[in-house]
Amino acid sequence: MKGVLFFLLLLPVICFSQNRYVSTSGNNSNSGLDENHPWQTMVKVRSAHQSGAQIHAGDTVFFKRGDTFIVQDAFNGCQIWSPPTGNAVSGTAGNPIVWDAYGDPNDPKPNFLFPNPASTDSTSRRCLSFEGTQYYVIRNLRSVDTRRMPVSHVLGAYTAGFVQFGERGSGQETSHCKVENCDTYGVGLGVIIVGDYDSVVNCRFEEMGNVDAIGSDSYGANCVTLSGSHHYIVGNYMADAWAFSDAFSPFFNGGAIEAFNTVDSCFFGYNTITSCSGLVEFGATAGASTFKMDTFCYNKILNVGDVSYVNVSGAFAGQPDQICFFNNDIVENDSSLFSGPYGGRLMHDFPTWPSGYAAVYRCFYNNGSPSASTVYVLKNNLIRNYNNFTVILTPSKTTHTYNGYNLSGGSTVGTSLSTGEANVTNMWRDTTSGYVQNWNFKLNNQIAGATISGLSHDFYNVPISGTTSQGIAQYVPLNSIPIPFQLKVGSGTVTIGKVQ
Numbered sequence: 001m002k003g004v005l006f007f008l009l010l011l012p013v014i015c016f017s018q019n020r021y022v023s024t025s026g027n028n029s030n031s032g033l034d035e036n037h038p039w040q041t042m043v044k045v046r047s048a049h050q051s052g053a054q055i056h057a058g059d060t061v062f063f064k065r066g067d068t069f070i071v072q073d074a075f076n077g078c079q080i081w082s083p084p085t086g087n088a089v090s091g092t093a094g095n096p097i098v099w100d101a102y103g104d105p106n107d108p109k110p111n112f113l114f115p116n117p118a119s120t121d122s123t124s125r126r127c128l129s130f131e132g133t134q135y136y137v138i139r140n141l142r143s144v145d146t147r148r149m150p151v152s153h154v155l156g157a158y159t160a161g162f163v164q165f166g167e168r169g170s171g172q173e174t175s176h177c178k179v180e181n182c183d184t185y186g187v188g189l190g191v192i193i194v195g196d197y198d199s200v201v202n203c204r205f206e207e208m209g210n211v212d213a214i215g216s217d218s219y220g221a222n223c224v225t226l227s228g229s230h231h232y233i234v235g236n237y238m239a240d241a242w243a244f245s246d247a248f249s250p251f252f253n254g255g256a257i258e259a260f261n262t263v264d265s266c267f268f269g270y271n272t273i274t275s276c277s278g279l280v281e282f283g284a285t286a287g288a289s290t291f292k293m294d295t296f297c298y299n300k301i302l303n304v305g306d307v308s309y310v311n312v313s314g315a316f317a318g319q320p321d322q323i324c325f326f327n328n329d330i331v332e333n334d335s336s337l338f339s340g341p342y343g344g345r346l347m348h349d350f351p352t353w354p355s356g357y358a359a360v361y362r363c364f365y366n367n368g369s370p371s372a373s374t375v376y377v378l379k380n381n382l383i384r385n386y387n388n389f390t391v392i393l394t395p396s397k398t399t400h401t402y403n404g405y406n407l408s409g410g411s412t413v414g415t416s417l418s419t420g421e422a423n424v425t426n427m428w429r430d431t432t433s434g435y436v437q438n439w440n441f442k443l444n445n446q447i448a449g450a451t452i453s454g455l456s457h458d459f460y461n462v463p464i465s466g467t468t469s470q471g472i473a474q475y476v477p478l479n480s481i482p483i484p485f486q487l488k489v490g491s492g493t494v495t496i497g498k499v500q
Contacts, residue, residue: 017058024067042078058095063110065103073118082132091135101140109142116158122212126161131172142183153243156212157188166194188220199232208241221254231266242277261286274302283316297326298459305338313368321372327380339387365393380449382471390414402449446475
């Protein structure tokens with residue numbers, strides 16, 4: 001008998017996962033174990049995660065497509081806490097806890113909103129909050145708020161944030177959590193991350209606004225806000241993340257990425273960013289914060305004003321070191337909100353608001369005196385700018401090679417050209433559309449760049465072989481076989497190759 005018990009102890013523990021279903025037409029007294037017996041509210045979902053009462057590592061919680069879930073009017077809405085302040089369960093590397101959608105695939109993704117009106121402080125009105133947890137996947141959900149249309153970039157959003165992983169300054173960081181194929185529209189902050197090894201993949205962020213009305217809390221309008229290291233922000237679409245603010249100069253705020261406190265060794269690649277108030281701003285309030293070895297590559301960056309701004313002095317100071325931009329396409333033209341004629345479309349469209357508003361004029365910039373010898377490493381980027389910009393504001397702290405420039409309207413590089421760099425015209429195949437998002441960014445001719453270790457495919461998923469091209473598109477001759485192409489097989493055809 002003892003031998004049998006010893007043998008059983010050696011057997012691996014088998015985790016049997018189960019599904020739970022949630023619909024606004026359900027009932028919290030149901031089992032939630034199938035589509036015909038779903039739970040109903042987010043209060044039930046939250047309680048089911050405490051101490052692993054009903055949700056365990058490996059389980060999936062499905063929310064019904066077409067339904068809108070109003071979270072509890074409380075601090076951070078549906079809050080999943082783990083120790084020390086709560087007792088929520090976490091997933092594991094092989095068995096994450098997944099939140100996903102079910103139902104007719106033609107129906108909209110499940111929608112999550114904060115109630116309005118609400119008694120909770122406006123800055124804490126966040127729908128889904130996971131603190132101190134590991135290995136959660138949030139997939140195929142959305143926070144699309146159309147209760148105020150058109151979306152206001154002045155007034156505070158009804159929903160301050162969609163998904164939050166971790167809580168700054170509380171010891172409640174997360175790790176190994178993912179948001180994928182989710183949508184946000186008309187909220188203050190899309191995804192907030194405090195921890196390490198988290199990711200945001202293939203999401204859409206549009207029309208972001210302030211978390212509060214004009215005043216000391218008029219911040220927000222960010223698609224992704226993150227702290228920590230080794231995060232992975234890939235394949236997302238980010239548009240119109242900006243808001244007016246009287247709390248921050250030059251009187252508007254927001255942007256695609258807000259990197260706050262230490263943000264090291266993060267990867268931002270294959271994203272499309274358009275009409276956001278900057279691609280990324282680095283800042284901190286925690287002492288000794290660093291921004292080291294963060295990499296931005298194969299991004300399409302269109303009409304964002306400042307591409308990157310690093311706070312080295314002042315209230316939000318940190319220390320940057322080798323922030324890398326490789327193979328990005330960067331365009332600033334006359335349709336920009338933030339630069340160009342009239343000082344940008346914001347000044348043209350709102351001529352009396354606010355009186356101190358000023359157009360932006362720089363691509364890569366840091367204030368103060370960084371201790372590192374190199375702040376920016378720029379390589380293989382294609383930069384087209386019409387609007388009196390200086391690309392490199394701190395040349396003594398910037399390494400730049402194999403970049404191509406097409407500058408006009410008073411724009412300059414800001415320093416002498418370096419190895420492999422040139423002024424380039426006729427870069428892309430089609431730039432005739434008045435809407436830059438519709439340009440064809442594939443190359444007319446080979447513009448040779450430098451090989452970047454670890455990058456195997458371009459923005460369009462074309463393999464990088466031979467000479468690496470500058471910009472987001474690996475050069476493919478016009479007379480080459482199109483990818484994919486149709487091959488006749490008997491009386492039918494078969495598609496060969498990957499999308500170019």
